[in-house]
Amino acid sequence: MKPTYRSTYNEHLIPQFxxxxxxPDYWAYSSWLAIATKYRRTSLGLLWAMLPTAVFVVVLGNxxxxxxxxxxxxxxxxxxxxxxxxxxxxxxxxxxxxxxxxHKAFIMEGRIRLTDFVLSSFAKAGFYLFFGxxxxxxVFLWSPILHVSALWTLLLTLPLLVINMAWVAVCIAMLGARxxxxxxxxxxxxxxxxxxxxxxxxxxxxPADSVRGIVVRFNPAFHLIDVVRxxxxxxxxxxxxxxxxxxxxxxxxxxASILFRRYARFVPLWV
Amino acid sequence: xxxxHAIAHGVTLRVPHFVQGEQRxxxxxxxxxxxxxxxxxxxxxxxxxxxxxxxxxxxxxALMGRNGAGKTTLLRVLSxxxxxxxxxxxxxxxxxxxxxxxxxxxxxxxVRENIFVRAAAMGMGAGPVASQLDAIxxxxxxxxxxxxxxxxxxxxxxxRLGFAISTSVQHDIMLMDEWFGAGDAEFVExxxxxxxxxxxxxxxxxxxxxxxxxxxxICNLGMVLDAGEMVYFGPVNDAIDEYKKIxxxxxxxxxxxxxxxxxxxxxxxxxxxRASSDAGDDDAA
Numbered sequence: 001m002k003p004t005y006r007s008t009y010n011e012h013l014i015p016q017f018x019x020x021x022x023x024p025d026y027w028a029y030s031s032w033l034a035i036a037t038k039y040r041r042t043s044l045g046l047l048w049a050m051l052p053t054a055v056f057v058v059v060l061g062n063x064x065x066x067x068x069x070x071x072x073x074x075x076x077x078x079x080x081x082x083x084x085x086x087x088x089x090x091x092x093x094x095x096x097x098x099x100x101x102x103h104k105a106f107i108m109e110g111r112i113r114l115t116d117f118v119l120s121s122f123a124k125a126g127f128y129l130f131f132g133x134x135x136x137x138x139v140f141l142w143s144p145i146l147h148v149s150a151l152w153t154l155l156l157t158l159p160l161l162v163i164n165m166a167w168v169a170v171c172i173a174m175l176g177a178r179x180x181x182x183x184x185x186x187x188x189x190x191x192x193x194x195x196x197x198x199x200x201x202x203x204x205x206x207p208a209d210s211v212r213g214i215v216v217r218f219n220p221a222f223h224l225i226d227v228v229r230x231x232x233x234x235x236x237x238x239x240x241x242x243x244x245x246x247x248x249x250x251x252x253x254x255x256a257s258i259l260f261r262r263y264a265r266f267v268p269l270w271v
Numbered sequence: 272x273x274x275x276h277a278i279a280h281g282v283t284l285r286v287p288h289f290v291q292g293e294q295r296x297x298x299x300x301x302x303x304x305x306x307x308x309x310x311x312x313x314x315x316x317x318x319x320x321x322x323x324x325x326x327x328x329x330x331x332x333a334l335m336g337r338n339g340a341g342k343t344t345l346l347r348v349l350s351x352x353x354x355x356x357x358x359x360x361x362x363x364x365x366x367x368x369x370x371x372x373x374x375x376x377x378x379x380x381x382v383r384e385n386i387f388v389r390a391a392a393m394g395m396g397a398g399p400v401a402s403q404l405d406a407i408x409x410x411x412x413x414x415x416x417x418x419x420x421x422x423x424x425x426x427x428x429x430x431r432l433g434f435a436i437s438t439s440v441q442h443d444i445m446l447m448d449e450w451f452g453a454g455d456a457e458f459v460e461x462x463x464x465x466x467x468x469x470x471x472x473x474x475x476x477x478x479x480x481x482x483x484x485x486x487x488x489i490c491n492l493g494m495v496l497d498a499g500e501m502v503y504f505g506p507v508n509d510a511i512d513e514y515k516k517i518x519x520x521x522x523x524x525x526x527x528x529x530x531x532x533x534x535x536x537x538x539x540x541x542x543x544x545r546a547s548s549d550a551g552d553d554d555a556a
Contacts, residue, residue: 002443026391041379
Protein backbone atom coordinates (compact mmCIF):
# COMPACT_ATOMS: atom_id res chain seq x y z
CA MET A 1 0.00 0.00 0.00
CA LYS A 2 1.35 3.38 -0.99
CA PRO A 3 1.55 6.05 1.70
CA THR A 4 -0.91 8.84 1.13
CA TYR A 5 -0.52 12.39 2.35
CA ARG A 6 -3.57 14.60 2.66
CA SER A 7 -3.09 18.19 3.67
CA THR A 8 -6.61 18.38 5.10
CA TYR A 9 -5.76 15.86 7.78
CA ASN A 10 -5.02 17.61 11.05
CA GLU A 11 -2.47 15.98 13.31
CA HIS A 12 -3.53 14.91 16.76
CA LEU A 13 -0.91 15.14 19.44
CA ILE A 14 -1.22 11.76 21.09
CA PRO A 15 -1.13 9.57 17.95
CA GLN A 16 1.79 11.67 16.66
CA PHE A 17 3.63 11.29 19.92
CA UNK A 18 3.03 7.58 19.82
CA UNK A 19 4.32 7.33 16.26
CA UNK A 20 7.44 9.22 17.30
CA UNK A 21 7.94 6.91 20.27
CA UNK A 22 7.75 3.73 18.23
CA UNK A 23 10.07 5.14 15.57
CA PRO A 24 12.90 6.50 17.68
CA ASP A 25 15.59 6.14 14.97
CA TYR A 26 16.02 9.78 14.22
CA TRP A 27 15.50 11.59 17.52
CA ALA A 28 17.21 9.08 19.77
CA TYR A 29 20.23 8.72 17.51
CA SER A 30 20.69 12.39 16.78
CA SER A 31 20.37 13.50 20.39
CA TRP A 32 22.78 10.81 21.57
CA LEU A 33 25.17 11.88 18.84
CA ALA A 34 24.86 15.49 19.97
CA ILE A 35 25.92 14.53 23.51
CA ALA A 36 28.59 12.04 22.49
CA THR A 37 30.23 14.44 20.04
CA LYS A 38 30.03 17.37 22.44
CA TYR A 39 32.57 15.72 24.74
CA ARG A 40 34.46 13.84 22.05
CA ARG A 41 37.47 16.11 21.95
CA THR A 42 37.78 16.46 25.72
CA SER A 43 40.15 14.18 27.61
CA LEU A 44 37.60 13.15 30.18
CA GLY A 45 34.90 12.45 27.60
CA LEU A 46 31.50 11.47 28.92
CA LEU A 47 32.67 11.98 32.51
CA TRP A 48 31.89 15.63 31.84
CA ALA A 49 28.22 14.71 31.73
CA MET A 50 28.52 13.66 35.38
CA LEU A 51 31.18 15.89 36.90
CA PRO A 52 29.23 19.17 37.16
CA THR A 53 26.42 17.50 39.07
CA ALA A 54 28.84 15.68 41.34
CA VAL A 55 30.77 18.85 42.14
CA PHE A 56 27.60 20.84 42.73
CA VAL A 57 26.11 18.25 45.07
CA VAL A 58 29.26 17.52 47.06
CA VAL A 59 30.48 21.09 47.47
CA LEU A 60 27.14 22.80 47.96
CA GLY A 61 25.91 19.90 50.07
CA ASN A 62 28.78 20.31 52.48
CA UNK A 63 28.44 24.05 52.81
CA UNK A 64 24.68 24.28 52.99
CA UNK A 65 24.22 21.38 55.38
CA UNK A 66 26.37 23.37 57.78
CA UNK A 67 24.62 26.69 56.98
CA UNK A 68 21.16 25.22 57.49
CA UNK A 69 22.14 23.07 60.42
CA UNK A 70 21.19 19.70 59.02
CA UNK A 71 23.22 16.52 59.34
CA UNK A 72 25.02 15.95 56.06
CA UNK A 73 23.84 12.33 55.84
CA UNK A 74 20.33 13.70 55.56
CA UNK A 75 20.98 16.86 53.56
CA UNK A 76 23.20 15.49 50.81
CA UNK A 77 20.66 12.98 49.44
CA UNK A 78 17.92 15.60 49.68
CA UNK A 79 19.95 18.11 47.68
CA UNK A 80 21.30 15.51 45.26
CA UNK A 81 17.94 14.09 44.24
CA UNK A 82 16.27 17.49 44.06
CA UNK A 83 19.07 18.99 42.00
CA UNK A 84 19.28 16.12 39.51
CA UNK A 85 15.52 16.25 38.94
CA UNK A 86 15.62 20.04 38.63
CA UNK A 87 18.40 19.78 36.08
CA UNK A 88 16.32 17.33 34.08
CA UNK A 89 13.41 19.76 34.08
CA UNK A 90 15.46 22.76 32.97
CA UNK A 91 17.15 20.73 30.27
CA UNK A 92 13.79 19.73 28.86
CA UNK A 93 12.44 23.26 28.98
CA UNK A 94 15.57 24.99 27.68
CA UNK A 95 15.91 22.62 24.76
CA UNK A 96 12.21 22.56 23.96
CA UNK A 97 11.97 26.32 23.62
CA UNK A 98 14.48 26.42 20.76
CA UNK A 99 13.94 22.99 19.27
CA UNK A 100 11.76 24.03 16.33
CA UNK A 101 14.11 26.86 15.43
CA UNK A 102 17.12 24.55 15.57
CA HIS A 103 15.43 22.00 13.34
CA LYS A 104 14.09 24.54 10.88
CA ALA A 105 15.81 22.89 7.91
CA PHE A 106 14.23 19.55 8.79
CA ILE A 107 10.79 21.07 9.26
CA MET A 108 11.06 22.72 5.85
CA GLU A 109 11.77 19.32 4.37
CA GLY A 110 8.39 18.17 5.65
CA ARG A 111 9.37 14.63 6.37
CA ILE A 112 9.58 14.39 10.14
CA ARG A 113 6.84 14.63 12.76
CA LEU A 114 7.05 17.71 14.98
CA THR A 115 6.86 15.50 18.05
CA ASP A 116 10.22 14.01 17.02
CA PHE A 117 11.86 17.35 17.70
CA VAL A 118 10.17 17.63 21.08
CA LEU A 119 11.39 14.15 21.91
CA SER A 120 14.90 14.95 20.80
CA SER A 121 15.07 17.71 23.42
CA PHE A 122 13.62 15.19 25.83
CA ALA A 123 16.09 12.47 24.99
CA LYS A 124 19.03 14.77 25.66
CA ALA A 125 17.64 15.71 29.04
CA GLY A 126 16.98 12.03 29.66
CA PHE A 127 20.62 11.11 29.04
CA TYR A 128 21.71 13.75 31.53
CA LEU A 129 19.13 12.48 34.01
CA PHE A 130 20.65 9.06 33.65
CA PHE A 131 24.16 10.37 34.36
CA GLY A 132 22.78 12.36 37.29
CA UNK A 133 21.16 9.15 38.47
CA UNK A 134 24.59 7.58 38.76
CA UNK A 135 25.60 10.36 41.17
CA UNK A 136 22.42 9.86 43.18
CA UNK A 137 23.14 6.16 43.34
CA UNK A 138 26.58 6.91 44.75
CA VAL A 139 24.99 9.12 47.39
CA PHE A 140 22.55 6.32 48.18
CA LEU A 141 25.35 3.83 48.70
CA TRP A 142 27.29 6.29 50.84
CA SER A 143 24.50 7.55 53.08
CA PRO A 144 23.77 5.37 56.13
CA ILE A 145 20.18 6.53 56.51
CA LEU A 146 18.96 5.59 53.02
CA HIS A 147 17.80 2.23 51.77
CA VAL A 148 18.57 1.17 48.22
CA SER A 149 15.24 -0.67 48.28
CA ALA A 150 13.50 2.72 48.09
CA LEU A 151 14.68 2.96 44.49
CA TRP A 152 11.79 0.82 43.25
CA THR A 153 9.40 3.71 43.91
CA LEU A 154 10.99 5.37 40.88
CA LEU A 155 9.11 2.95 38.68
CA LEU A 156 5.91 4.60 39.81
CA THR A 157 6.96 8.19 40.39
CA LEU A 158 9.36 8.88 37.53
CA PRO A 159 6.70 8.26 34.84
CA LEU A 160 4.51 10.84 36.59
CA LEU A 161 7.26 13.43 36.26
CA VAL A 162 8.09 12.47 32.68
CA ILE A 163 4.46 12.57 31.54
CA ASN A 164 4.09 16.03 33.00
CA MET A 165 7.31 17.29 31.46
CA ALA A 166 6.21 15.93 28.09
CA TRP A 167 3.17 18.17 27.84
CA VAL A 168 5.17 21.10 29.19
CA ALA A 169 7.75 20.50 26.45
CA VAL A 170 5.10 20.40 23.73
CA CYS A 171 3.51 23.66 24.89
CA ILE A 172 6.83 25.44 25.36
CA ALA A 173 8.16 24.29 22.00
CA MET A 174 5.08 25.68 20.24
CA LEU A 175 5.13 28.93 22.20
CA GLY A 176 8.86 29.30 21.66
CA ALA A 177 8.38 28.89 17.91
CA ARG A 178 5.81 31.67 17.83
CA UNK A 179 7.15 34.12 20.42
CA UNK A 180 10.91 34.63 20.71
CA UNK A 181 10.20 36.38 24.03
CA UNK A 182 9.53 33.01 25.65
CA UNK A 183 13.20 32.16 25.53
CA UNK A 184 14.08 35.26 27.54
CA UNK A 185 11.24 34.67 30.00
CA UNK A 186 12.36 31.13 30.63
CA UNK A 187 15.95 32.15 31.19
CA UNK A 188 14.78 34.53 33.89
CA UNK A 189 12.30 32.18 35.52
CA UNK A 190 14.68 29.23 35.70
CA UNK A 191 17.34 31.12 37.64
CA UNK A 192 14.78 32.25 40.19
CA UNK A 193 13.25 28.79 40.20
CA UNK A 194 16.31 27.05 41.58
CA UNK A 195 16.26 29.35 44.59
CA UNK A 196 12.49 29.48 45.08
CA UNK A 197 11.87 25.76 44.76
CA UNK A 198 12.63 23.61 47.79
CA UNK A 199 15.86 22.08 46.47
CA UNK A 200 18.51 23.76 48.58
CA UNK A 201 16.15 24.17 51.52
CA UNK A 202 13.60 21.72 52.89
CA UNK A 203 9.88 22.38 52.58
CA UNK A 204 9.42 21.76 56.34
CA UNK A 205 10.64 25.34 56.88
CA UNK A 206 7.24 26.42 55.62
CA PRO A 207 4.39 24.39 57.15
CA ALA A 208 1.39 23.93 54.84
CA ASP A 209 -0.93 25.97 57.07
CA SER A 210 1.18 29.15 57.11
CA VAL A 211 0.72 31.87 54.49
CA ARG A 212 4.25 31.39 53.15
CA GLY A 213 3.70 27.66 53.10
CA ILE A 214 0.64 28.08 50.91
CA VAL A 215 2.48 30.40 48.54
CA VAL A 216 5.41 28.01 48.23
CA ARG A 217 3.04 25.17 47.41
CA PHE A 218 1.73 27.07 44.39
CA ASN A 219 5.02 26.21 42.72
CA PRO A 220 4.32 23.27 40.39
CA ALA A 221 8.02 22.39 40.23
CA PHE A 222 7.96 21.62 43.96
CA HIS A 223 5.18 19.06 43.56
CA LEU A 224 6.82 17.45 40.54
CA ILE A 225 10.11 17.09 42.36
CA ASP A 226 8.73 16.05 45.70
CA VAL A 227 6.57 13.28 44.29
CA VAL A 228 9.78 11.60 43.13
CA ARG A 229 12.06 12.74 45.93
CA UNK A 230 10.02 12.05 49.06
CA UNK A 231 9.54 8.30 48.51
CA UNK A 232 13.26 7.92 47.82
CA UNK A 233 13.99 9.48 51.18
CA UNK A 234 11.49 7.16 52.84
CA UNK A 235 8.64 9.63 53.28
CA UNK A 236 5.21 9.82 51.72
CA UNK A 237 4.83 12.93 49.54
CA UNK A 238 2.17 15.37 50.75
CA UNK A 239 -1.30 14.46 49.51
CA UNK A 240 -1.56 17.86 47.89
CA UNK A 241 1.52 17.05 45.79
CA UNK A 242 0.09 13.79 44.48
CA UNK A 243 -3.22 15.44 43.63
CA UNK A 244 -1.46 18.38 41.98
CA UNK A 245 0.80 16.21 39.85
CA UNK A 246 -2.02 13.98 38.62
CA UNK A 247 -4.30 16.94 37.94
CA UNK A 248 -1.53 18.82 36.11
CA UNK A 249 -0.86 15.77 33.99
CA UNK A 250 -4.47 15.48 32.88
CA UNK A 251 -5.16 19.17 32.35
CA UNK A 252 -1.77 19.69 30.73
CA UNK A 253 -2.21 16.97 28.17
CA UNK A 254 -5.65 18.23 27.23
CA UNK A 255 -4.24 21.73 26.85
CA ALA A 256 -1.24 20.53 24.83
CA SER A 257 -3.51 18.45 22.57
CA ILE A 258 -5.72 21.44 21.83
CA LEU A 259 -2.74 23.70 21.17
CA PHE A 260 -1.11 21.14 18.93
CA ARG A 261 -4.27 20.36 17.00
CA ARG A 262 -4.93 24.02 16.42
CA TYR A 263 -1.45 25.42 15.82
CA ALA A 264 0.94 22.65 14.72
CA ARG A 265 0.25 23.50 11.08
CA PHE A 266 1.59 27.00 11.59
CA VAL A 267 4.92 25.98 13.11
CA PRO A 268 6.73 25.78 9.71
CA LEU A 269 5.60 29.33 8.99
CA TRP A 270 6.74 30.66 12.35
CA VAL A 271 10.25 29.27 12.48
CA UNK B 272 -1.74 -1.68 -8.07
CA UNK B 273 -2.55 1.72 -6.73
CA UNK B 274 -1.76 4.68 -8.82
CA UNK B 275 0.74 7.27 -7.73
CA HIS B 276 -0.57 10.80 -8.00
CA ALA B 277 -0.10 14.36 -6.77
CA ILE B 278 -3.16 16.55 -6.75
CA ALA B 279 -3.48 20.15 -5.66
CA HIS B 280 -6.84 21.78 -5.53
CA GLY B 281 -7.21 25.53 -5.06
CA VAL B 282 -4.08 25.70 -2.92
CA THR B 283 -3.71 29.07 -1.26
CA LEU B 284 -1.04 29.88 1.27
CA ARG B 285 -1.05 33.02 3.36
CA VAL B 286 1.96 33.54 5.55
CA PRO B 287 2.64 36.02 8.30
CA HIS B 288 5.84 37.93 7.91
CA PHE B 289 7.47 40.80 9.66
CA VAL B 290 8.04 44.11 7.99
CA GLN B 291 10.22 46.85 9.40
CA GLY B 292 8.59 50.24 9.17
CA GLU B 293 9.80 52.73 6.58
CA GLN B 294 12.92 54.41 7.89
CA ARG B 295 13.70 57.93 6.96
CA UNK B 296 17.05 57.92 8.64
CA UNK B 297 19.20 60.87 7.70
CA UNK B 298 22.39 60.28 9.60
CA UNK B 299 24.50 57.32 10.59
CA UNK B 300 23.53 57.63 14.26
CA UNK B 301 19.82 57.73 13.58
CA UNK B 302 20.09 54.61 11.43
CA UNK B 303 21.60 52.78 14.37
CA UNK B 304 18.92 54.07 16.68
CA UNK B 305 16.15 53.10 14.29
CA UNK B 306 17.56 49.58 13.97
CA UNK B 307 17.18 49.11 17.70
CA UNK B 308 13.90 50.90 18.24
CA UNK B 309 11.68 50.19 15.25
CA UNK B 310 9.18 47.45 15.96
CA UNK B 311 8.43 45.12 13.06
CA UNK B 312 4.87 44.99 11.80
CA UNK B 313 3.17 41.66 11.23
CA UNK B 314 1.61 41.40 7.81
CA UNK B 315 -0.03 38.63 5.87
CA UNK B 316 1.08 37.91 2.37
CA UNK B 317 -0.40 35.46 -0.06
CA UNK B 318 2.44 33.51 -1.65
CA UNK B 319 0.28 30.96 -3.42
CA UNK B 320 -3.23 31.62 -4.63
CA UNK B 321 -5.60 29.04 -5.99
CA UNK B 322 -3.07 26.64 -7.51
CA UNK B 323 -4.87 23.66 -9.03
CA UNK B 324 -3.24 20.82 -10.93
CA UNK B 325 -3.05 17.07 -11.22
CA UNK B 326 0.02 14.98 -11.91
CA UNK B 327 -0.57 11.33 -12.76
CA UNK B 328 1.73 8.37 -13.08
CA UNK B 329 4.44 9.08 -15.66
CA UNK B 330 4.09 12.86 -15.55
CA UNK B 331 7.19 15.04 -15.39
CA UNK B 332 6.18 18.55 -14.47
CA ALA B 333 8.40 21.55 -15.11
CA LEU B 334 7.87 24.33 -12.61
CA MET B 335 8.70 27.76 -13.99
CA GLY B 336 8.44 31.29 -12.78
CA ARG B 337 10.56 34.27 -11.91
CA ASN B 338 12.39 34.42 -8.57
CA GLY B 339 9.87 34.74 -5.77
CA ALA B 340 6.99 33.43 -7.86
CA GLY B 341 6.35 30.63 -5.35
CA LYS B 342 8.08 27.63 -6.93
CA THR B 343 9.90 26.45 -3.84
CA THR B 344 6.87 27.16 -1.69
CA LEU B 345 4.72 24.97 -3.90
CA LEU B 346 7.27 22.17 -3.60
CA ARG B 347 7.18 22.55 0.16
CA VAL B 348 3.40 22.37 0.17
CA LEU B 349 3.62 19.15 -1.83
CA SER B 350 6.27 17.69 0.49
CA UNK B 351 4.00 18.39 3.46
CA UNK B 352 6.07 21.05 5.19
CA UNK B 353 3.54 23.84 4.66
CA UNK B 354 -0.16 23.24 4.99
CA UNK B 355 -2.32 25.23 2.58
CA UNK B 356 -4.43 27.97 4.19
CA UNK B 357 -7.28 26.90 1.95
CA UNK B 358 -7.61 24.25 -0.68
CA UNK B 359 -6.00 20.86 -0.33
CA UNK B 360 -3.20 18.62 -1.51
CA UNK B 361 -3.26 14.88 -1.89
CA UNK B 362 -0.09 12.96 -2.65
CA UNK B 363 -0.03 9.20 -2.99
CA UNK B 364 3.31 7.48 -3.08
CA UNK B 365 6.59 7.93 -1.24
CA UNK B 366 8.09 11.37 -1.73
CA UNK B 367 11.71 12.41 -2.00
CA UNK B 368 12.27 16.13 -1.76
CA UNK B 369 15.72 17.11 -3.02
CA UNK B 370 15.55 20.63 -1.68
CA UNK B 371 18.47 20.83 0.72
CA UNK B 372 21.49 18.56 0.41
CA UNK B 373 23.39 19.82 3.43
CA UNK B 374 20.55 18.94 5.74
CA UNK B 375 21.20 17.90 9.31
CA UNK B 376 24.88 17.13 9.42
CA UNK B 377 26.60 17.01 12.79
CA UNK B 378 29.92 18.78 12.41
CA UNK B 379 31.72 16.87 15.15
CA UNK B 380 30.41 13.44 14.22
CA UNK B 381 32.16 11.13 11.78
CA VAL B 382 31.10 10.53 8.20
CA ARG B 383 29.72 7.12 9.15
CA GLU B 384 27.65 8.55 12.03
CA ASN B 385 26.37 11.30 9.78
CA ILE B 386 25.20 8.81 7.21
CA PHE B 387 23.18 7.04 9.89
CA VAL B 388 21.64 10.17 11.35
CA ARG B 389 20.80 11.66 7.98
CA ALA B 390 19.28 8.43 6.74
CA ALA B 391 17.23 8.21 9.93
CA ALA B 392 15.99 11.73 9.23
CA MET B 393 14.91 10.52 5.82
CA GLY B 394 12.91 7.74 7.44
CA MET B 395 15.26 4.85 6.76
CA GLY B 396 15.72 2.29 9.53
CA ALA B 397 19.17 1.31 10.77
CA GLY B 398 19.06 -2.01 8.90
CA PRO B 399 18.58 -0.62 5.38
CA VAL B 400 21.19 2.09 6.03
CA ALA B 401 23.81 -0.44 7.05
CA SER B 402 23.25 -2.30 3.80
CA GLN B 403 23.52 0.97 1.84
CA LEU B 404 26.55 2.24 3.71
CA ASP B 405 29.18 0.88 1.34
CA ALA B 406 27.26 2.02 -1.72
CA ILE B 407 26.93 5.54 -0.31
CA UNK B 408 30.62 5.75 0.61
CA UNK B 409 31.64 4.37 -2.74
CA UNK B 410 29.43 6.78 -4.65
CA UNK B 411 30.58 9.83 -2.74
CA UNK B 412 34.20 8.69 -2.97
CA UNK B 413 34.65 9.10 0.79
CA UNK B 414 35.49 5.51 1.66
CA UNK B 415 38.89 6.57 2.97
CA UNK B 416 37.36 9.22 5.25
CA UNK B 417 34.64 7.17 6.86
CA UNK B 418 35.95 7.80 10.38
CA UNK B 419 36.91 11.42 9.86
CA UNK B 420 34.96 14.18 11.48
CA UNK B 421 32.59 15.94 9.12
CA UNK B 422 34.13 19.33 9.84
CA UNK B 423 37.36 18.15 8.21
CA UNK B 424 35.64 17.61 4.85
CA UNK B 425 35.60 20.24 2.14
CA UNK B 426 32.30 21.75 1.13
CA UNK B 427 32.44 19.85 -2.15
CA UNK B 428 32.91 16.57 -0.32
CA UNK B 429 29.99 17.36 1.95
CA UNK B 430 27.85 18.08 -1.06
CA ARG B 431 28.81 14.72 -2.54
CA LEU B 432 27.94 12.98 0.70
CA GLY B 433 24.57 14.71 0.92
CA PHE B 434 23.82 13.88 -2.67
CA ALA B 435 24.84 10.25 -2.26
CA ILE B 436 22.62 9.79 0.81
CA SER B 437 19.64 11.70 -0.58
CA THR B 438 19.58 9.72 -3.79
CA SER B 439 20.46 6.34 -2.33
CA VAL B 440 16.86 5.17 -2.38
CA GLN B 441 14.34 5.27 -5.20
CA HIS B 442 11.03 6.97 -4.39
CA ASP B 443 7.75 7.21 -6.28
CA ILE B 444 7.70 10.98 -6.45
CA MET B 445 10.65 13.33 -6.73
CA LEU B 446 10.45 17.02 -5.90
CA MET B 447 13.45 19.01 -7.03
CA ASP B 448 14.45 22.61 -6.70
CA GLU B 449 16.96 23.04 -9.52
CA TRP B 450 18.91 20.18 -10.97
CA PHE B 451 22.00 19.21 -8.99
CA GLY B 452 25.18 19.21 -10.92
CA ALA B 453 28.01 20.71 -8.94
CA GLY B 454 31.27 19.06 -8.06
CA ASP B 455 34.44 18.14 -9.88
CA ALA B 456 34.31 16.77 -13.41
CA GLU B 457 34.35 13.14 -12.42
CA PHE B 458 31.56 13.54 -9.88
CA VAL B 459 29.35 15.64 -12.15
CA GLU B 460 29.20 12.76 -14.56
CA UNK B 461 28.37 10.22 -11.88
CA UNK B 462 25.77 12.54 -10.37
CA UNK B 463 24.16 13.11 -13.77
CA UNK B 464 23.88 9.37 -14.38
CA UNK B 465 22.40 8.84 -10.95
CA UNK B 466 19.85 11.62 -11.42
CA UNK B 467 18.81 10.33 -14.83
CA UNK B 468 18.40 6.93 -13.23
CA UNK B 469 16.30 8.23 -10.36
CA UNK B 470 14.15 10.35 -12.62
CA UNK B 471 13.56 7.35 -14.86
CA UNK B 472 12.62 5.25 -11.85
CA UNK B 473 10.15 7.77 -10.41
CA UNK B 474 6.49 7.75 -11.29
CA UNK B 475 6.20 11.50 -10.96
CA UNK B 476 8.86 14.20 -11.08
CA UNK B 477 8.24 17.83 -10.29
CA UNK B 478 11.24 19.97 -11.14
CA UNK B 479 11.68 23.69 -10.69
CA UNK B 480 14.29 25.12 -13.01
CA UNK B 481 15.20 27.96 -15.34
CA UNK B 482 16.96 25.83 -17.91
CA UNK B 483 14.53 25.54 -20.82
CA UNK B 484 16.73 23.09 -22.65
CA UNK B 485 16.75 20.63 -19.79
CA UNK B 486 13.07 21.09 -19.04
CA UNK B 487 12.19 20.36 -22.66
CA UNK B 488 14.28 17.21 -22.54
CA ILE B 489 12.89 15.82 -19.28
CA CYS B 490 9.37 17.10 -18.83
CA ASN B 491 6.10 16.54 -20.62
CA LEU B 492 4.07 19.07 -18.62
CA GLY B 493 4.84 22.58 -17.56
CA MET B 494 3.43 24.93 -14.95
CA VAL B 495 4.04 28.65 -14.91
CA LEU B 496 3.72 30.54 -11.65
CA ASP B 497 3.64 34.29 -11.42
CA ALA B 498 3.30 36.09 -8.08
CA GLY B 499 1.82 32.96 -6.53
CA GLU B 500 -0.79 32.38 -9.21
CA MET B 501 -0.76 29.56 -11.66
CA VAL B 502 -0.78 31.22 -15.06
CA TYR B 503 -0.50 28.14 -17.17
CA PHE B 504 -0.53 24.39 -16.84
CA GLY B 505 -0.20 22.18 -19.90
CA PRO B 506 2.29 20.77 -22.40
CA VAL B 507 5.82 21.82 -21.57
CA ASN B 508 6.61 23.66 -24.81
CA ASP B 509 3.50 25.82 -24.53
CA ALA B 510 4.33 26.47 -20.88
CA ILE B 511 7.79 27.68 -21.83
CA ASP B 512 6.23 30.05 -24.39
CA GLU B 513 3.86 31.36 -21.72
CA TYR B 514 6.72 31.89 -19.31
CA LYS B 515 8.71 33.75 -21.95
CA LYS B 516 5.75 36.08 -22.45
CA ILE B 517 5.79 36.92 -18.76
CA UNK B 518 9.39 37.83 -18.41
CA UNK B 519 9.44 39.51 -21.78
CA UNK B 520 6.79 41.87 -20.43
CA UNK B 521 8.95 43.01 -17.53
CA UNK B 522 10.14 46.63 -17.66
CA UNK B 523 13.82 45.60 -17.49
CA UNK B 524 13.46 43.30 -20.46
CA UNK B 525 11.52 45.89 -22.47
CA UNK B 526 14.09 48.55 -21.70
CA UNK B 527 16.90 46.29 -22.86
CA UNK B 528 15.08 45.40 -26.07
CA UNK B 529 14.28 49.06 -26.69
CA UNK B 530 17.90 49.99 -26.24
CA UNK B 531 18.97 47.23 -28.61
CA UNK B 532 16.40 48.25 -31.24
CA UNK B 533 17.30 51.93 -31.09
CA UNK B 534 21.02 51.35 -31.13
CA UNK B 535 21.10 48.47 -33.51
CA UNK B 536 24.19 49.72 -35.24
CA UNK B 537 26.05 50.12 -31.97
CA UNK B 538 25.08 46.65 -30.73
CA UNK B 539 26.07 45.01 -34.00
CA UNK B 540 29.34 46.86 -33.92
CA UNK B 541 30.02 45.54 -30.39
CA UNK B 542 29.18 41.96 -31.35
CA UNK B 543 31.44 42.18 -34.37
CA UNK B 544 34.21 43.70 -32.29
CA ARG B 545 33.92 40.91 -29.70
CA ALA B 546 33.83 38.21 -32.36
CA SER B 547 36.90 39.54 -34.10
CA SER B 548 38.84 39.91 -30.85
CA ASP B 549 37.93 36.28 -29.96
CA ALA B 550 39.07 35.22 -33.39
CA GLY B 551 42.27 37.17 -32.83
CA ASP B 552 42.85 35.27 -29.58
CA ASP B 553 42.30 32.01 -31.38
CA ASP B 554 44.83 32.95 -33.98
CA ALA B 555 47.32 33.88 -31.32
CA ALA B 556 46.77 30.54 -29.60
